[in-house]
Amino acid sequence: MRYWLMKSEPDEASIDDLAHAPHRTLPWTGVRNYQARNFMRDTMRVGDGVLFYHSSCPEPGIAGLAHVSSTAYPDPTQFDSKSPYYDAKSTHENPRWMLVDVVFEKKCALIPLAALREHEALADMRVLAKGNRLSITPVTEAEWTFITNHLM
DNA sequence: GCCAACGTTGGC
DNA sequence: GCCAACGTTGGC
Incomplete structure (x- = not known):
């Protein structure tokens, strides 16, 4: 059992x-970064x-909990020439993006990015790293436990 | 809209 | 394999 933080623009999927x-x-369509794909x-x-x-929005931060409910499979949007996520170099035989x-678990009061930065226990969170x-x-078990127990 | 940081591309 | 140029992310 692992833990993850997954960013979504609420205009696209809140x-x-x-x-x-x-x-x-x-x-989880639209990931076009190899490191993120490899995690999935x-x-x-x-x-x-x-x-x-929630990212790239007026109030960036953690908006709720979910969990992974499938193994990896090809992202269908890579084959759709009308999609902004279309990738002409990907084929059904050799799909590039997975x-x-x-699945939804719960919504919480938004935990703003600035609030996450206030806690020493979260100082090493990957999502907070500069750049x-x-x-x-990935989220560590300690980070997950701290956030779910103390910030929700 | 700005811009720092990072990833990708492509010429060599 | 290097690296400059370019594109994207995402907070502010």
Whole structure:
């Protein structure tokens, strides 16, 4: 069992969108970064915990909890020439981009980025590291426990 | 809109 | 394999 922080732009997919999706589940489409893809493809397991993070928005921060609900499979948007995530170099035989499904657990009062930075226990969180741009980052069990027990 | 930081591309 | 140029991310 591992833990992750996954960034989503709420204009595209917010915690409310996840809560109201069929089966409260969304495929994590649109990741086009190899490191983030590798986490989904190689390291994530069904049941892993997910901190659902809103990024590129007026109030960036953790908006709720989810968990991984599928193993990795090809991101269908890479084959869709009308999608902004279309990748002409990817083929069905050799898909470049993989994703997992994520299922809603709960919404919480938004934990702003600035609030996360206030806690010594979270000082080493990957998402808080200077210059971090990865949309999927590992979360330690200690960080997960601190956030879910003390900030939610 | 700015800009720091980082990832990718492609010429050599 | 190097690295300059370019594109993207994402907080502010």
